[in-house]
Amino acid sequence: MTISVLGSQYGESPGVGILGLFSGVVAGLIAAVVVGVTADRFEGWAASALVAYGTFGAAFLGIAGVQYVNVPGADDLFAFRIHLLTSLLLAVVVAGVDHRGRA
Structure with missing residues (x-):
């Protein structure tokens, strides 16, 4: 998301890519820590959420990784809106399948 937002304003400079990669890694690590620390405390829909x-x-x-390594057609297929909606x-x-599996 950082690369998309900054790239539209500043173009495709290496600094935008480095900043986007760094913010993505930080966001991924935060998500992993939150899920890892709290996963066993929840049940039902909260666990599925x-x-x-x-x-x-x-x-x-x-x-984003597929787009970053320039897989042919990935940029055309996954415009930001499609990228977000697919995720x-x-x-x-996955939450629905997980919830059905817990029931």
């Missing part, structure tokens, strides 16, 4: 949160972060970073859809599906 936590799984959704972790899934969203992993999916978002995974798609959200995966999170909802």
